[in-house]
Amino acid sequence: MKGSVIIAAGGTGGHISPGVALAEVLSEKAKQFGFDSVYIHSLVRNKNNPDLLNPPCEVVWHNIPQLGGLKTIIYPFLFLYPFLKTVLTFRKLKINAVIGMGGYSSLPAILYAILFRKALYLCEQNCVPGKITRVFARFANKVAFSFPLEEGYLIPGKTIGNPIRKRVIPEHLNIRQNENLHEGKKNTINVLVLGGSQGARQLNQMILKAMENPDIASKYKFRLLTGTNLYEETKTKAKEEAEIISYANDMKPNYEWANLVVARSGAGVVAECLVFGLPMILIPYPFAADNHQKANANYLEKEGAAVTIHSTSDDPTPLVQFLLLWKDHSEVLREMGHVSLALSNVNAAYQTVTYFFHDSH
Template identity: 30%
Template sequence: MTNAPIKLLIAASGTGGHLFPAIALAEKLPDYEIEWLGVPNRLETQLVPKQYPLNTIPVEGFQQGFGLASLKILAKLIGSIIEVRRILKQGKFQGVFTTGGYIAGPAVIAARSLGLPVVFHESNALPGKVTRFFGPWCNAMALGFDAAAKYLPKAKNVCVGTPVRSQFLAAEIPPLDLTIPDNAPLIVVFGGSQGAVAVNKFVRQAASAWLDTGAYIVHLTGDRDPDAGIFKHPQYIELPFYDNMAALLRRATLAISRSGAGSLTELAVCGTPAILIPYPFAAEDHQSYNADVFTKAGAAITDKQSELTAEKLQTQVLQLLQNPAELTKMGENAKAIAVPDSADKLASLLREVLES
């Protein structure tokens, strides 16, 4: 019995920003028995079952206002708490790890009601409402940015950075399977795991001027872009997604991106200079807080979507392409923000909480 592995339930759901750090942590705990807690029909149903048993609960986030829909969501929340308690008790789990989002609520409540320790990782510079509410309930708060510390209980904060997918830290990264000349500037456009339709429109309107300089563009549109396929050029490569992001961002001369914490972490590890366009409808505008960290560090330029035009974006990119020294400096500043051993630090913190 003393040699039995520690059982850990990881509650991470929805987007790559929540899932990839949790998967990176799990890979650092090969001696643990790990199961996953997710939501039906979300990204975890594609990524997790290949590696870990997946339990799902029908929890949803509360929207503005209060009405019949809110009562249904509340009923689901209560049912989810009961279900997570059952999973934890029957599985004889010894702790819970979560990366936030609305799945964290039932996970934290159920765990703490059973006296189980919880470690919470918050990747954003402005912690979400769920994080701020449940932070005091947890045994440790692992932070992606130092800037988040002022919003949370000081005694529990440990800044560890945000773990990246293992492909970004591999000794040998597979080469790009895209036809791009070695000496050509490369602009990479991506909007995180869900794409960014508004950014895509700006890029297509501005792209011709960039291509005229000899630059290549790899444009990752996501799978919800109604205009996909309308712009064509020999130097313009449009894909919904691309698996080898580590190689792509290392090769990039410049990235144009949203500023979700996961995307920023990948940019930092790869030392990729960027123009950031925070998603304006993100909860409490938290992507702007993330982008601010990079802008203040000299690693990126930030544009508010409401103030951006295709002409402005076109000019910014052309100016940067004409200033390689500035791009190099931005890349160095991005590298300085990176915490390449974040997953190791987070795993050490989790072991300290669960095994002490």
Template identity: 30%
Template sequence: MVETPIRLLIAASGTGGHVFPAIALAEHLRDYQIEWLGVPNRLETQLVPKQYRLNTIGVEGFQQGFGISSLRVLGKLIGSILEVRKLLRQGNFQGVFTTGGYIAGPAVIAARSLGLPVILHEANALPGKVTRFLGPWCSAVAVGFEVASEHLPRVKTIYTSTPVRSQFLSEEIEASLDLPIPKDVPVIVVFGGSQGAVAINKLVRQSANAWFDAGAWVVHLTGDNDPEAETLKHPQYISLPFYDNMAALLRRANLAITRSGAGSLTEMAVCGTPAILIPYPFAAEDHQTYNAKVFTSVGAASLFKQSELTVQVLQSQVLKLLQHPEELRKMREAAKAIAVPDSAEKLAKLVREVVEM
């Protein structure tokens, strides 16, 4: 008699930081039948592989304060919980995995109301409000940074780090870099996470000529919301909205200038990429600064507030690092030291233990 595969619903939506770790986990649960829960018009509609059926619901997050809009959001939340309950029952799912965010609300509540186990993964050093509120309801909460456990006193947490996609773990991936960069030049990669970062883009364009004079090449991933993305032209400057082969680019880079989203930081740690971190100043509860401090505390990165960072400071900081390759080597080793390359396996093991118990 053939055993029926375990059916798991993955609720991961919004940014690459939520979606990519869930995809990495799914790659290690190939014997499971997996479906996805997302939101229309969000990144998951582009990123979730075709082998996973994508179900969407119209939930959204609560804004500050309480008013008419809050009642509308509450109504959507209740409707979404009912939709997910129906999906879980009709699909005979045996468990739910979520990476947090506002899609976790209906996913966790619907699953627990049906007696189904839920595993929640929190990637940030400062857990989000959803995780702090729903964590006690979950069967298990995995954390991406050990320090996150200090902010979840009522929750039993398991440190797994945050999974990265398999290509980030390949030592040979750098050979697949298809950008016209000479072999022996220093490379600076600039990116703002899956959402881009216009403020960083502007600083970099104003600073870059000094780096070109020092022999560096700059690969600048501007995102698709920067109206000035094409304004800088130079033989040592490559500007793209996005680049798919980030694993190869991060391994090739001598230095990254970026935000400090948990997913990007984890990828840089695995690749051993030294970084200058500029946390997104409007991130909920300033959680990107908490993430960045995990890296600065071990010497893997430098941290600058966007409000205090000038062209002169950024220019000189980068030049200083380029002129001291030994310092970059120490930063690279520090980043690798806090990486957990088998995070996806650890998280998959936890999912199996919870769902199959």
């Protein structure tokens, strides 16, 4: 298959990061997979996304409007002009294959593939497939899943794992970060708190309140990545000693420091925690589309890599209970970490590309 491949990765970091991971593999091995060039198709508003500031290949920017609200009736008209621009650009770039990473921003690239009979491949990050996957899977040559789909979704495809960017992959694979936690010893348990790129006030508040418990403060050390918007607010409210960071461009040192992660259950963060063999306390974002974060968290809890707290308040009680339970039983964290590592796939990006373009099955 000569010509070029384009990866439609816009929307949120959850779509962009795995798309960039695929672009890294394809850029290095384009000829091996039968392509002349590789491109990423992303929204103009993502120009400052850290993954797209120094991308592995050229980014083709577009400005497709978001669906919803009052615009719904006139959406086809708003969509038409940017879509026609996409068609002309793709023809010029000789796009012969499209990889859709999900989200409304992948729509123009997917429609291009369908209308002009180009190869179409879809990546689904969550246990509950997004609308784009549900609608367009029937047109796709192949669909790759990051996690097993929740019961009731019958979309043919292969579960491979969420593609991980090179700069996040651990130096030492099969890392066992909790082997140094032994019962009865005084060593501190490091807790990394991740609220996502926008931050999560609920998580920050819950942690600050939990730290007021003297037993927790004496055993656990907290590092909060608050998100830029909530940094000042969290810093002001912190009574106890915690490391408070607004944003980290390089996540690897944070994962290597941690023994435990408290986070939302977006597919990207979860996949990164898995490759570092980290146990997780997951607090799903309750307003995520189709409640997909709840499904992701439930899957990891069922497997034994995480525990979940389904709550919209910042009441620290369930969090405090887990932390007190594990304070003198770090073997639980070690075991969860082993499960976490067993569920990870550090080579998901390469395997996904191979599945799409080399496997005949």
